[in-house]
Structures are given as C-alpha cells and as structure tokens.
Amino acid sequence: MHRIYSIIIFSRAQKTSKRRVKYILKKKLKFYTKEILKFFNITIIAFGFIVAIIFIKYKPVYAVSISGEEVGYIQNEQEFNKLVEENIINYDSKNVDQVELEANPEYELKLVNKSEETNESTVLIALQKELKITYKYYDILLDGEKIDSVDTKEDAEQIVNSMKEENEELNFEIAEQTTDDIFEVETNTLEVAKENIANKLVEKKEIEEKEKGIADVNGIKIANLPVTGTITSRYASVSRLRVSTHTGLDIAAAKGTPIKVVSDGVVTFAGWSGSYGYIVKVDHGNNVETWYAHTSKMLVSKGQEVTAGEKIALVGSTGNSTGPHLHFEIRIDGETVNPQNYIYK
Numbered sequence: 001m002h003r004i005y006s007i008i009i010f011s012r013a014q015k016t017s018k019r020r021v022k023y024i025l026k027k028k029l030k031f032y033t034k035e036i037l038k039f040f041n042i043t044i045i046a047f048g049f050i051v052a053i054i055f056i057k058y059k060p061v062y063a064v065s066i067s068g069e070e071v072g073y074i075q076n077e078q079e080f081n082k083l084v085e086e087n088i089i090n091y092d093s094k095n096v097d098q099v100e101l102e103a104n105p106e107y108e109l110k111l112v113n114k115s116e117e118t119n120e121s122t123v124l125i126a127l128q129k130e131l132k133i134t135y136k137y138y139d140i141l142l143d144g145e146k147i148d149s150v151d152t153k154e155d156a157e158q159i160v161n162s163m164k165e166e167n168e169e170l171n172f173e174i175a176e177q178t179t180d181d182i183f184e185v186e187t188n189t190l191e192v193a194k195e196n197i198a199n200k201l202v203e204k205k206e207i208e209e210k211e212k213g214i215a216d217v218n219g220i221k222i223a224n225l226p227v228t229g230t231i232t233s234r235y236a237s238v239s240r241l242r243v244s245t246h247t248g249l250d251i252a253a254a255k256g257t258p259i260k261v262v263s264d265g266v267v268t269f270a271g272w273s274g275s276y277g278y279i280v281k282v283d284h285g286n287n288v289e290t291w292y293a294h295t296s297k298m299l300v301s302k303g304q305e306v307t308a309g310e311k312i313a314l315v316g317s318t319g320n321s322t323g324p325h326l327h328f329e330i331r332i333d334g335e336t337v338n339p340q341n342y343i344y345k
C-alpha cells in the first residue's frame with residue numbers, strides 16, 4: 001500500500017516537474033524570440049539606413065575595362081551596347097570593308113559617388129582605338145598597269161564600260177584592293193578618274209604612235225611614212241649644194257618607189273618648181289602642209305582629195321638632186337619644221 005502511494009506521489013511530483021520545465025521553456029522561448037525579433041528589427045532598420053545613405057551618396061554604374069585597364073563608366077550596359085553597335089560594329093564609311101573590335105570590353109558593376117558623371121563617349125573613343133578597320137578600293141588597270149583608283153566596284157565598272165564603248169580593244173582590268181592603312185587609299189571620284197584615264201589613253205596613244213614613228217602635227221594625224229629608205233640628209237643640215245640650210249628630210253630610195261601621202265588632205269600643187277623638180281604639195285588642214293619633191297612621176301593633180309597612205313608620186317631625181325630620193329617637208333603656217341620631230345623617231 002505504502003509503495004503504491006509513494007508511486008502515486010512520485011508520479012505526481014514528476015508530472016509537476018515536467019509542467020514546470022515546460023513552463024520555463026515556454027517562457028524562455030518567448031523571451032528569446034522577442035529578443036531575436038528585436039535584434040532583427042534593429043538590424044533591418046540599420047541596414048535600411050545604410051542602404052538609404054548609400055543611395056543618397058552613391059549610384060551604381062558599370063566600370064568598363066579594356067585589356068584590364070579601366071577606361072570609364074557607363075550608365076546602362078544595354079544602351080551602351082547599342083551605341084557600340086551603331087558607332088563601331090556597323091561603322092559604315094567610305095571604303096570601309098570590315099570592322100573588328102580587337103579588344104573585348106569588360107563591365108563591372110560599381111558604386112560611385114553620385115557626383116561622378118558617366119562618360120559613354122570617352123569609353124566609345126577608347127573602344128574605337130581598339131578597332132581594326134579594313135579598307136577596300138578598286139584599281140583600274142590598263143594593260144596590267146594601274147592607272148587610277150576609285151572607291152567602289154560600280155565606279156570602276158562604269159569607267160571601264162564607258163572607255164570600252166569608244167574602243168573595245170582596250171585591255172582594262174579591275175582589281176579589288178584591301179588595306180588596313182587608310183593612307184594607302186588614294187582614290188578619285190568617278191569624274192576625276194574618268195578624266196585621268198581619258199588623258200592617260202591619249203598619252204598612251206601618242207607614245208605608241210611615236211614608237212611607230214608616226215605622230216600628230218598641229219592636230220593632224222600622220223598615219224604612215226611617205227617612203228621607207230635611207231635618210232641621206234636631215235632637216236637644217238648644211239651642204240655645198242645648197243645656198244640655205246636644208247628645209248626637209250631626204251630619204252633615198254630606188255627610182256620609181258611609190259611615195260605615199262602621210263595623212264588625209266587635198267593636193268594644192270602638182271608640177272615643176274625649180275630646184276624642187278616635180279613636186280606635190282598636200283594641204284591637211286590646221287595650216288599643215290606636206291611637200292614631196294624631186295619625183296619622177298606625179299600620180300595626182302591639184303584639187304584632188306587624197307587619203308592617208310595613197311600613192312601620190314614616184315621617187316625620182318628631178319630638180320636640184322644628185323640621185324633618186326624623196327625630199328619630204330612638213331610646213332606649219334608656211335614655216336618648215338623638222339619632220340623627224342614627228343616621224344622617224
């Protein structure tokens with residue numbers, strides 16, 4: 001009986017102590033929770049203050065670095081990328097072929113003093129320095145030799161086509177050139193290049209004609225030589241046989257060799273003329289006349305139109321002559337000139 005009682009007492013006591021513990025725990029928990037909440041409140045408020053102070057004093061920006069070196073701040077990465085796209089990647093200027101950004105910019109979010117200004121344009125300029133630009137232009141070649149350069153293929157083609165309209169035998173080529181040195185780009189506008197090339201063609205023609213021994217006399221094209229033979233007396237040479245200096249070019253050839261008129265014209269004289277013997281004079285216009293003297297036979301008469309290369313007389317030795325030869329004269333405004341300045345180069 002006693003035992004049972006004691007057990008009851010014990011269990012009661014135990015119950016009571018458990019309750020106590022629970023009670024104390026509850027109380028403590030309440031206390032700690034309150035403390036923790038209090039602490040948090042203070043922290044949040046403090047943090048809020050700090051953030052507020054930060055945002056009053058500072059602002060977030062992106063610091064941009066190129067190859068590890070900070071070049072400036074930008075406000076908005078997306079908007080800046082748009083600027084880069086417009087000003088750098090799609091950089092479209094005369095002769096620009098390719099644009100490559102050699103350095104990759106790095107962006108880092110940073111807090112800076114509010115008074116600090118972002119400098120997008122400075123960053124953009126720094127980026128532009130890292131650009132590798134390739135330029136493109138077009139050379140126009142004539143017989144493999146560069147004669148001019150233009151900016152576009154269209155310009156080059158237009159020039160070549162217009163030149164070929166006049167002479168389709170011209171051997172033009174268009175060569176695309178690229179360089180990363182802007183100073184190598186020496187192009188001309190369409191109009192200037194056209195003029196240059198036209199001048200070059202005239203120059204080339206003159207050289208070719210001179211090489212052939214044929215040239216232009218006061219605007220009159222000399223198409224051929226009057227005879228082929230040996231030069232026996234040059235212009236302005238002095239001889240015992242003549243009173244004055246020599247007014248023409250003597251070309252020795254066998255008697256009867258055909259004499260060909262050097263350019264288109266009209267016969268102004270065909271007959272005997274003292275020391276010249278039988279002479280043919282041809283007027284070519286532009287005050288240019290050619291004379292063919294000492295002939296054995298004249299094949300044309302005064303007033304007759306002749307075309308370049310036409311046989312007008314035969315070589316002889318009439319007049320003041322020591323043997324069969326052609327005395328050939330060129331006169332501009334009635335004055336003799338050295339035929340060798342125009343033919344027989």
Ligand SMILES: [Zn+2]
Pocket residue numbers: 233246248249250326327328
């Ligand atoms: Zn002579």
